Amino acid sequence: MGCPLEIPYSSFKSDNERPSPVDALKLPADMYMLPDMALSEVHDWFILYGFCKCGYFRGVDIQKTRKKFSASSRTSELARFLHCKRCGRKGDNRFTFKQMLRD
Ligand SMILES: [Zn+2]
Numbered sequence: 001m002g003c004p005l006e007i008p009y010s011s012f013k014s015d016n017e018r019p020s021p022v023d024a025l026k027l028p029a030d031m032y033m034l035p036d037m038a039l040s041e042v043h044d045w046f047i048l049y050g051f052c053k054c055g056y057f058r059g060v061d062i063q064k065t066r067k068k069f070s071a072s073s074r075t076s077e078l079a080r081f082l083h084c085k086r087c088g089r090k091g092d093n094r095f096t097f098k099q100m101l102r103d
Contacts, residue, residue, distance in 0.1 A: 031049065031051075032097055033094060037075050049098070079093055
C-alpha cells in the first residue's frame, strides 16, 4: 500500500515527455549516439559500438556489417539486431560511435 498523500509521477509528466532510458544514458566522454542514417553514410573513421541500457557496450565491426546488410539499411533498423551479451536484452539497444584519432 502506498502512502495516500503520494502524488503519482504521471500527474507531472506524460510518458511521451520522458526520454527513453537508453537515450538518457551517460555515455563515455568521447562517445556519441549514432544518429539514424544509411549504412553507406557511416564514416570510415567512426568506431561503432552497440550500446545497451544496462551500460554494456561492445565494438561493432563496420566492415562485416556492410557486407552483411545492404548499403541502404538504416542504422536505427540495424540497432534492433544488437544483442547484449551481459543482460541478454535485444531490440532496444543503440549504436554509438567514437571518432578514430587521425594524425
Ligand atoms: Zn545489457
